[in-house]
Structure formats: structure tokens, C-alpha cells
Amino acid sequence: MKNLLAAASLLAALIGPAVSPAAAEDAFKIGLILPMTGPSQSTGKQINAAVKLFMQQNGDEVAGRKVEIILRDDAGVADTTRRVAQELVVKDHVSVLAGFGLTPLALATAPIATQAKVPMVVMAAATSVITEKSPFIVRTAQVMPQVASTMGTWTAGQGIKKVVTIVTDYGPGIDAETWFVKNFQAAGGEIQSSLRVPLANPDFAPFLQRVRDAQPDAVFVFTPSGQGAAFIKQFIERGLDKSGIRLIALGDVTDDDQLNAMGDATLGVVTAGPYSAAHPGAVNAKFVAAFKAANSDLRPNFMAVFGYDGMQAIYDAIKKTNGKGDGSALIEAMKGAAWESPRGPMQIDAKTRDIIQDVYLRKVEKKDGELYNIEFGSVPKVRDPAKPE
């Protein structure tokens, strides 16, 4: 025991200098913080793959600066995200923080962005409130109210009168419920009940049984990507489709990443979402092909595009500031930026720094023997309805 003590103190004294970073070079460093392990790891992996692809396609030099990505894992734990962000800022002197797989992770880090005046590009977390927490936050992901409200309005327009909502019981789920209900009711719909499923939930059966008992015209669902499949399968298994209940959802549920594996049960499910791998157009075709080629045929999902666009925003800002801009200049450069993304036209709101994008209505269909979310309608330039104009 005594020697373990001595050894530990020795180690403590030695390890510091050993892992100290080399002096900062003149590279433009981007601290990419993602959940690479833990329950949200597939989000992290999609974004990381997209970031790599972007660098490969666009080179690692912009406006004379070499761009360097420092990838760190936070396992989806907020205090780790915050600590890692702080370290990236004070030790590695990164110019931009990016990533942020979940809402609390982004919220925990927001004060760091403000304090250090380092732009923070949110590539996944979708709760509306995030961008209001620091003037240095920019979002290239999606905003839950943006998608959910679009869905609410559309649903009411389809002659659907009675709906039961089922959402996962966490920030984005509650956002989705709130905004779907708000727009659906405003358009004259009736909500029979709103169910919330615990995040760590092994079985949807009891919730679906309640839906069956309520016999609504449609059930609206939001679950984080990964849980959607289990939901849809049990929906079918319970025969809810045959009893005339329509299934409508947000894009997360029919995640491109998993759609094929989810099987034919998903055919006909209608969702609203910002991106489909089947989105028409050359930009997306090129993106999907390159992504698949680089990742052993893995299909990119919406997270990948969010990460890809995040890099676009950063690269554009570097160019605009000639590689010399500080944090404030970079943020200024990102405000109002617009480009053609694989998902279609998109823009950063100059005022709210949040995303303005087209929201698509899609239906799962078979194309070339594979399942895709096929777009059949869209609402252009949707802002976050939770933020004042």
C-alpha cells in the first residue's frame, strides 16, 4: 500500500509534462467533441465520418491555413463535454468547437464559448433553446420545433382529426411534442393523449397498447434514432396499421442509417425531416456516393449531413476572414451564410444563428431494391418557430 502511494505520487508528478502539448503551431484547429462511445455513439460515428469526408474533398488548407481536427470523445456525459471543451480551448488553442451530440452537452459547454469567445458549431443537438445560450453558438443541425411544427400543420391538412403522440421523455422529445401539438391544434386537430416513453426504455408494448385502445386516426412519434425501428416493428406486430391508424413521425425515426435493416415494416411511414439520402440533385448524389465509398457502404444519415454542413460553415468563415479572423469575426462571417447542401438550400439565420432550411415530407418506399425516405413535398425556408422573427 505504501509503495502504491509512492508510485502514484511519482506518476502524478511525471505524467503532467509528458502529455503537455507541443507549442501551438499555426494550424487552424477545430475541436470536435462527439459521443464516440456510449449510447449515442452512432451519432458520433456518422458525424466524424462526414467531417473526414469533407476534409478529404475540400483539402486541409483554407486561406493559407492548415486545418486540423482534434477529435475527442465525451461519451455523452455533460461534465466531460465541458471539461474537454475547456481543455481544447486553453490547452490546444482551438479556434472553433464543434460537434455536441445531445442537448445537455451543448448547454453545458455554452458558457465556455462565451467566456473564451470561441465559436461553437452545433452539429446534432436539436433543442430550440441552445442557440440562445451564447452569442457564439451556430447550428447546422435541425431544430426540433422547425420539423415538428411542419409535421403538425401537414397532418391537420390530411383530414386527420384525432392523434395520440408518443415521444421519448427528454428535451428534444418534449420539444417535438409541444410543437407538433401546437400546430396541429391550431389547424383544428384534436390530441387524444400525449405519452412520454422513458429514454432508457426496453419495450414499447404497453404504450402501443394504449394507442390501440384509444383508436386515433394517427399516431405521431418521435424517438431518438435507433429506437424507431423497434417502435415501428411493434406497431405493425400489434396490427395497428391494419386497424387504420396511420403512423407519422419525425425523420429521426426512419433514420437512413438503419432504414434498410428495419425492413419492409417501414414501408409507407410518413415523416418530416430535413434530409433524406434519396434527396434528388447532383450535390447529394455526389455526397452519398463518396460517403458510402469511404465507409464500407454505410449510408449517410441526417447526422452526417449536419456534420458535413458544419464543416462547410467553418470553411466558408475561414475563407471570408482570410484565415485571420478571431472568434468574433468567425461568428460574424457565419451569420447569414447560405449554401447548397446535400439536403438542399440552407442558410444560417443572421439574427438567431440558428438554421433555416427546407423541411421535407417523405414516405418510405422501395427504390432499386432498397428502402428510402422518398420526398413528396416540402416547406421551404422554415425557421425555428420558437424564436421571434
Next chain:
Amino acid sequence: MTAALETTNLLRRFGGLVATNDVSMCLARGARHALIGPNGAGKTTLINLLTGVLAPSSGTIRLDGADITTASRSRRVELGLVRTFQINQLFPGFTPLQTVGLAVSRRLGLDRNMWRRIGSDPRVIEGSVDVLERFDLIDVMNRPTATLPYGKQRLLEIAVAIACGPRVLLLDEPAAGVPEGERGEIMDGLAALPADVTVLLIEHDMDLVFRFADRISVLVSGALLLEGTASEVAADPRVRAVYLGDASHG
């Protein structure tokens, strides 16, 4: 003069089974009293009743005249009713000094102190050394208990009880499992018990019982068969029949 330990019509049922049946015993102060009985006679249940592990179905227990029938286990120890165990119950990671020291601290009411360091009170040290010397454990007082020979551990079992400052001591088969060669140590240890401590010895070893006890109670099927001096008990035909006869077989 009040008795040191007295039970009146002590009764304990387990469901329909009567494990202790109407036991009334009386131990005078300083007595060397033995309790014998064949296996399953209810000796363990009786000890558990006396020490508060079990509650009696009816009857009373008095210690120096005070009713302790419903007192908690630790309260009984505080009042001076202490026991040893048939199977060693020691602190394997403690040394004999630490073990006895803790018991002495408890006796002196210092065990609730969260700030003094152990060993800083001379009364604890002196008290511990007294006990360790008395039971010939002083040479091994700084060895972890788990490493001591069995006979020494058996002695420590008694020493801890004495360190608690008992007025009445219940010895549960102190010689159980002690190899022949270390038996003398146990006998010496028993002989070294303070004279003013009342002892109730539960034992199988008749040799030990007859050498140690001046009065003997015989328990059969939960009830007292008879009580008397060693020679009276030895001479009683009923005892020979149910117990001694039994013992000579096995």
C-alpha cells in the same frame, strides 16, 4: 442477596415447537455454573434468549435484579452480560491488541469518540494489557488474528469477553475443536477468570465441566431436568440415562 442471573419460566416457541420450556434458573454471584444437555436440548436457543438474539415467548430474565427481558443486545452487554461463541467470532484483520482494545474502549464508554486516536488513552492500554497478560496473549498481541494458532484464537475469544467487563459471562463450548495439545491453555484461561465474575459454562466435554463447575444444570428437550452439585448430577440415574449414557456412545 439478589442473584447475578435469574430466569423465570422462560419459554420460547417456534411455531408449534417448544424449544425452551419453562426454564427457571438462578446463578449466585461468582458462581461457576455449567449447563449440559444432549444435542438438540435447546442450549443454543437458551443462550440466544439470554443475550437478546431471540425474544422469549414468555417469562423474564433478570440481571442483578434488573429486568432485561426486552433490553437490546448492546444494552445487555453494557449491563454486564457477555458471551463467547462456540465457533470463533473474531476480527480476522485485527490484532489481539486491537480487538481487546476496542472492547475495553467500549467498556469505558470511549467507543463513540470520533476524534481521539486509538491508543491515546492510557486506561485503554492498561486495561488491554491486563487482559492480554491474563490470557497469555501478550506475545502475539501484534499479530493479525487470522494468523494465530487455533488455541490462541479460542483464548482470545474469552479474552474479548472479559475485556467487556462482564458480571455474568456465558461461555459457549470454549474447548470446542481445540486440539489436545492446546487444551491446557484453555483450562488455564478458564482458571484465570476473575473470581467475582459469574460464569455460565455450556459444554460437551464432561471432564472440563466437572473440573470447572460447582453447580450443574441439565437441560433435556428444552426443559430443566435437574440442578445440583457436580457429584449430585454425576450420581443421578436420569442424567446417566439421557446424557452421560449418550455421551459414552459418541
Next chain:
Amino acid sequence: MSRAENIALAAASLRKVSAVRAAEIAFWLAALAAFALLPDQALLLSEVTITGLFALSLDLVLGYGGIVSLGHAAFFGAGAYAAGLLTKMGVTDPLLGLALSAAATALLGFVTSFLVLRGSDLTRIMVTLAVAVLLKEIANRIPGITGGADGLQGVAPGPVLGIWEFDIFGQVGFGYSLAVTFVLFLIARRFVVSPFGWSIRAVKENQLRTSAIGIPVSRRLIVVYTLAAAYAGTAGALLAQTTQFVSLDVLEFHRSANLMLMLVIGGTGYLYGGLIGALLFKLVQDAIANITPEYWEFWIGLLLVILVLIGRDRIEAIPRALLRRLRGATP
């Protein structure tokens, strides 16, 4: 030997138990040196320190009281939320916030201690785990107070002692955490070598004997569980104050489980185990995760397996042998 000699001997060997060893002084000097010389590592070391204090609290319960808990995050989380909410209610003085949070978690510890008095290791593991899960569910259900799944924001403690503001480099946070941990460590160290502390060790060694010498076992366990809860709560409060944020994962199962790993790696029952385990675990994890952010778990897992298979004794023998050789080389 004479009685006087025996008494002197006995006194000396009892005093040795609580004597301060050179290695301990070296350990804390190294911690101080780390504070002074490694400003770069302040953030990580601050996290290590807080986790170390948290592990020390588990050591009180497990290493001394013998209660296996896989839900110790309940107290850590409660302390974190208490401290966070206090600053929002206007109690911005960090030390006052710490004291109040500790008191609140002590109360929680006292109440829940009655659940862990009996049962096997597995029973206690499950009961403690369930308490933590229930607390997390409660925190999730009252977003109006805790911020729910989004986390508690706007935690803004004032300067420490009215002088030092928490900075982005984590220097003040580290110094503050280290100082608090050191003081609490001293108290714990004194506590475990007191007669009361020994009676708690006795409970772990043998409950039956402990009650047979007249020590009330349940009451001792209640006290140590309550004290440990206060320590864990303080650690949680430190985290809330230094990171100025509280999220639901302070109550998460993996926090309790990792804590157990760290404590067992460092060794139980001598107070330093938690601190050393936290240091080793976090540093190794951080180092490996920086190299391979995706697959660090594999290597940590491998290290754990190897550690157990080889046995800690044999691993500890290596630095011992090295030290011996060093001493031999420079007599």
C-alpha cells in the same frame, strides 16, 4: 517482560496505526506541486480530485463499513443539484453552498441508510442502485426545478472566500477542489483511527462479534453511511460549482459503476485507494481516449482484466522492486 514494558509496547503499536507516513506527505506534496507546476492539467486534475473525493466517500462505506454500493451517485448527484440550486437561489458563496449541500445529502444518506442495514452484497448493490435510479427519475420529472433532461443552467457561484473567481483555465477550480478534498481527507483520516472508526471497521470484520461486545451495529452503519453521503454530496457540489452546470448524468448508473472500478483499482480500506484509483483511472482513460476516441474502452477493459488476472499484489511488487533497486544504487 514487565507490565510497564508491555504497556509501552502496546501503546507504541496502537499509535503506529495513526502515525503519518513519509509516503503520505510525499503524496500531498505531489498534489501541491501538480497545482503549482501543471496549470495546463488543471481541468483534468480538478475532475480527478473531485472524483477522488467521491471515491473516498465510497471507501468509507465499502472499505470501512463493508457495504457494497452501486448507487453512490445518488448522493453525488443530490449534492450537485443542491449546490446548483443554492446558487440560483442566491447563496453564491461557494463554501456556504458546499456546507449546505453536504448537510442536505447527509440527511438523504441518513434516511436511505435504513435500507442498507441488512442483506447480502447483491441485495445492497441492488437497493443502492434502485435508490439512485429513483432519484434520477425524480430529477427528470421535475424540470421546473432541476432543468430536467436539459440540465440545470445558470449556476453561477461567487468567488471563493470572496477573492478568487472561477476561471476558464480551471486553476481556481482545481485549487479549491484540492483544498476542500485535503481538509475532508484529514477529517476522514482522523475519523477512521478514532475508537468510533475502529468500531466501524469491526462491523465489517465481524458483525456478530461487534454486537457481542456491546457495539450497536446498525447505529454505526447509519453514522458512517450518513457521513459518506455528506462527503459524496460535497464532491457533487464541487463539480456543480467548478463546472457551473448540472445534468442528469450526475445521477447516472455509469458514474456509480466507474467509481467502484476506481476504488477497487486503488484498493479499499486505507483512504488513499479512492484518490489513487481516480488518478490512475482518469489519467489512463484520458490518455487512451485522446489516442483512440472510439475504442478506448477496449484498452481500458483489457487493462482491467489483466489487472485482476495478474493480481494487484504482484503489480504492486514491481515499483517496490524498482524502489529497492534505486535505494541499492544510491546508498
Next chain:
Amino acid sequence: MLTNLFDGLAYGMLLFVMACGLSVTLGLMNLINLAHGAFAMAGGYVTAVLVNRLGVPFFAALPLAFVASALIGLVLERTLYVHVYRKSHLEQVLFSIGLVFMAMSGVSYLVGSEQQFIKLPAFLANRYEVLGVSIGAYRLLIIGVCGVLALVLQLAVARTRFGAQLRAAVDDPVVARGLGIHVDLVFAATFAVGSGLAGLGGALGAEILGLDPTFPVKYMVYFLIVVAVGGSAGMTGPLVAAVLLGVADVAGKYYAPQFGAFIIYALMIVILLWRPQGLFAKAGGR
């Protein structure tokens, strides 16, 4: 109402098949094996790869999942676990969590971190209405398979020679060894069968519970609940506990969705306070 009971029964049966091995290893070898869920995950992934990539029929893949997990269990038992039986519970925790970490990372590296779905034969998606109870074919299959397994296990432990040796080894390994029972062999065989059953459970459960690299951690707590509440004596305890847990969980979420997660944990605390050794404890158990 009855539908919920049915769903809960299916869920509980599934938990039983996955957790019974854990219960036996704890009772028999006094081993706390937190990596038990990793064997269930192995079974799930073996099935997913066999069915989805190699086109093996689902019903042929199930026994293969059992065999594969049992083999992995056997190999690990002989090479690694055999060294930790005599170590303390805490070191066993350390060791088995280490294995869990390696398994999660390994699967994520080899197969990827996304959810896996096993392509099931179409008829398993059928649904029958019987006396007002709505019964899903897949859940019926689960109840059938797991029910038969539970029965076979019960009989195997109670009636066969191996079962007798197993019970003897649980009661007192030293005496059992003295009686000429190859305790090591009994250990290895039991461990392998327990792992195999977990694997089979993982394969069957992937459809309902999902399957991704975090599976062992997500469900470990549920397995532990089954073992703690059931007690480690025989097969009856875990079976009753698993079904109770399944039904309570499903019914709780149906009738009181706002308290969904509270119910099982609160129930567990109450049961464990009432019977600290579990519902069916070994007489004088530890």
C-alpha cells in the same frame, strides 16, 4: 388487460432465459459476472450476421446462437474465469466490467455501432385474437421457446445425474469434490450452458429489446434484478422474479406511464427489504 399480461409474460420469459445463467453462476460459483449480458449480445450478433448477411434461416440460426455463445462461454471460463473464482467479489466486478468494455468496443469495431435488426420470417408478424386477447406470433414464440426451456432446466436440475451433481456442488463444493464429483467440469458445463442460454435469449430478444454495442450495460441491471429478487436457489426463483418483473414493467407503463420507470425499482426495494435474500433463498443462504 390480458394482452398486457401476455406481453409482460413474454418479456419476463425472455429475461428469465437471459438471466438464469447468471443466477446459477452466482449460486454455484459465487461469481459476480457482470459480463453476462455480453454473452447475450454475442448471441444476438451471431444471429444477426447469420440471418442478414449469410442468409441462414432464422430458426436454424437460433440453435447456432446458443452453440456459439456457449462455446465463447466455455473458452472464456477455461482460460479466464477459472482464475477469478477465488478472488473477491470486488475483483470479480472489476474483471467482468473489463470484459464488458472489451466486448462493447469489439462489437462496435467489427460490426459497427448502429442498431441491428434480424430479418424474421413473415409469419412471425402475425397476430391472433383469442377470446379478446390480442396475441402476437413472435411473442407467442418467445413464450413457447422460453417456457419449454424453463421446464427442461427445472427437470434437468431436479431429475438428472448432472443436476444432482450440480446441486451437490452448489451446497458444498468441498464435500462434492470428496464424493468424486468433478466440480471443475460441472462449473465449466454450467457456465457454458448459462452463456448459451443468454445467447439464445439475446437472439430472440433483439427484436424486442434492440441490439447495439451498449446492450450488455443496458440490460445488466435487469438481469441483476432478476437474480437479486429471485434468489440464487434453483430455477424457480429467477423464473418467478423475471415474470413478475416483466408483468410489472409492462403493466406499470400501461396504467401509469408517468411513473413507468419508478415501479419496478420501487417494487424491488420493497421485496428486498421484505426478503433480503430474494423470494426463494437457499435455506440459511448467504
